[in-house]
Amino acid sequence: MSKRLLFVAGVSLSALIMSVGQAQAAAADSGIGTVDEVVVVARDKAGLLEKAPSDSVFGLDKALIETPRSASFASDLTLQRYGVQSIDDLTAISPGTYTASFYGVPGALNIRGTLAENYFRGFKRIENRGTYSTPIGDAAQIEIVRGPPTPIYGSGKVGGMLNFVPKTGKAGDSYISEVGGEVEATIGSYDKKQFSGQIGIPLKLGQVDGGLHIYGEGEDSGSYYRGITPKRQILELSTDFDLNDGWTTALGAMFYHSDGDVQTPGWNRLTQDLINNQTYITGRDTSLVDADNNGKITPNEIGFYPYGTALYQAYYGFPSTDAHHTLDVGVGTTKLDPRTVYISKSDFSHTWTKTAYWDLAKSFDNGSALKLQLFYDSLVNKRFVSYGYPAWFDSNVGEARLTYNFDLNFSNDFIKTKSFVGASYRRFDGRRRESYNSGLIALDRRDISYGATATDIIDDPFSTESYGLLWENDNRSKWGQAGIFFTSDIYFGERLNLMVGGRYDNYDVKSKDSGFLSYQPSGLQKDGKSKGTYTASLSYKTDLGLMPYITYAQSSALEMSQAGDIAPSLVANGSWLSDSDLAEAGVKFQLLQGTLVGSVAGYRQNRTQLTSGPSPTIQGTRAKGVELEVRYLASEHLSFTFAGDLQHTEVKGPDTSFAYIPYYVAGVSPVNAFGGTYVVWNFNSLPGRSGDYAYTLIPHAVASLYGTYTSSDYSWGKVGGTFGATSVSKTAQTVQNPITYPEYTVASLSLFYEKGPFAATLNVDNLFDKLYFTPAADSYANLAALPGHGREWRLTLKRKF
Secondary structure, eight states: OOOOOOOBTTBOHHHHHHHHHHHHHHHHHHTOOSHHHHHHHHHOTTOOSOSSOBSTTTSSOBOGGGSSSEEEEEEHHHHHHTTOOSGGGGGGTSTTOOOOBSTTOOOSOEETTEEOEEEETTEEOOOOSSSSOOOOTTEEEEEEEESSOOGGGOOOOSSOEEEEEEOOSEETTEEOOSOEEEEEEEEEGGGEEEEEEEEEEEEEETTEEEEEEEEEEEEEOOOSSTTOOOEEEEEEEEEEEEEETTEEEEEEEEEEEESOOOOOOOBOSOOHHHHHHOEEEEEEOOSSOOTTOSSSBOHHHHSSTTTTTTTEEEOOSSOOOOGGGOOOEEEEEEEOOTTOOSOOTTOEEEEEEEEEEEEEEEEOTTSOEEEEEEEEEEEEEEEEETTTEEEEEEEEEEEEEEEEEEEEEETTTTEEEEEEEEEEEEEEEEEEEEOOTTOOOOTTSSOTTTOOOTTSSBOOTTOOOTTOOOOSEEEEEEEEEEEEEEEEEEEETTTEEEEEEEEEEEEEEEEEEOOTTOOSOSSOEEEEEEEEEEEEEEEEOOTTSEEEEEEEEEEEEEOOOTTSOOOHHHHHHTOSEEEEEEEEEEEEEEETTTTEEEEEEEEEEEEEEEOOSSSOOEEEEEEEEEEEEEEEOOSSSEEEEEEEEEEEEEEOSOOOOOEEEOHHHHTOOGGGTTTSEEEESOGGGSTTOSSOEEOTTSOSEEEEEEEEEEOOOBTTBEEEEEEEEEEEOOEEOSSSSOOEEOOEEEEEEEEEEEETTEEEEEEEESTTOOOOEEEBOGGGTTTOEEEOOOOEEEEEEEEEO
């Protein structure tokens, strides 16, 4: 950055000098010394800009704004000021992250049109596509990388990743020096009740200095959606120690429990009139009878089992119906309330996760460092969705990673390099139990305006009934991944930068499905492969504060199901390891003395996604787009952010996936269809879907503009607020002539007041109570849509100590 003192965007010289004086102490603590850097510290009161380079994303100390890859971050202060409650809210901060509803549970982001992966301190967690709400309450910062993971993280798809960086027992590069913490309580609309607390404690054991951080959170709330009541508890602990002589260590764990992440498809019985005018077709089918009065329909009460043809019919190009599909009572229309969604008292979801890590590092006198890291993650989830989907996941994964960092310079320091080499081993052991193969699923059968009845709650294997329901899929899977990797950050002079990296992995996989109605190959399926991946990026810094760059990457990844397991059919046919590639070009910029930063990037990627159904398949996708991110510290009191993207994703034909289809595709009227369901075994058999087609569940354009005001400190305290909006273009079902979901803009407001150790924050989401819809994902994408949350408020009171 330039070291000249200049006028900056509407700020007088005297005001700038005052800002310098006010920020000097904070700058000194961070090692910041230039005038430009001090100005940034003075202005950045919403935590929008990086304070120091980080190695948590790429394994090397490098600021994101100087990294030739498309990436964003959100500090804990930004999350607070912007009112971010879940990962779905990150659309306000990071471009390309609009996410379709995975049954109302924010488990993973969609990045660049496909599902992203979750990481914890740089280690990949077990799959979470909507099993539970990914916790972010104790984040020091969240990093969103668009593209493949760095080689140190392991293999992964090029779409993107989210990395959660928790708070620890360190404060910057030093350790906690005194006991401190905070407690906060949040209340809000729909009986929201959430409490959290954290404490940092300095530790000194003889000559060993360190710090302990403890965080706890509990929630017992109602919800905008009637019948859904989130209940969650989180405990997180971390310790950091300086062991002297260049040795350091870190040890931590996070425990999470949830009883409230009940999945809902939202609205069923979709028509364009329902989306446009909330006009819902009512009616129930009475041809099925709960003969044993157990409050559910068991298979013997439905008809021929195990194939349940009384509830589903395969579509072969001509209309077909069944008496059990016909609505015969209460047929009509009504106005549907957005708070009314598909739910019953029988629905549940219980989740337990345990995450732990240990680091041991040694820094040498020549500047190199050796680090050993161990990581563990486990997931247990039991759930039931009453349209007929039960599941029981029990998975755990462990990883060991050894990394050596070193610097090398050549040609009289004209060529400077920072590099690491290393090796890792990852081991997974999991079991996925699900039931859906028999066809005992009928999403449209329930009249949600009337409520759940015994004849639209489908029995499940968790039931204690004597009928003896068994798991239709019961897959036990084990896999291992041993790899070596490297990355080098090479500077030629002060301007030209080349980042190259790669890894080579050897995989072994074993899977066996013993479900009583599994469409998987019988017996234990085993396979093994070795595969290499690489990434290369070239950038050039100009005097104008611009840094153009190009990136190319080829990557491979395991095709994992919801529990992190691999389907035996994929092992048998060798498609369990897939390839993806990315080409990206962009410009990053730091202008106006570093107070205006951002990037613009264009990309083209090819990657795969795993389809659902009795026999999952690997489906190719092709995506291209442009992304713009801007963060501007306009003055000492005002800052702005913009995050926007244009994208287009296509599914590569032929799409051979299993899918549920709407009544009108089957050529049946709603009254003769809603009691059951229609399916196709190959999506490409539908009109207009024999080749490539647009993936319309993701909007073509998303843009978020936010502004933040922070006052000066006065004797009576400090006030401020954030106001902004996210605009989303229309989306649609993936069948031909689909139902479309209109474009919308949702605004939010956050106000805060701080005085001494006390703070109060008021958040209002969807300020103007806009009705909008998020399409469902997965096999039911053409049968359901989730109405967005209406206006909600919450008040948070905080006390620091």
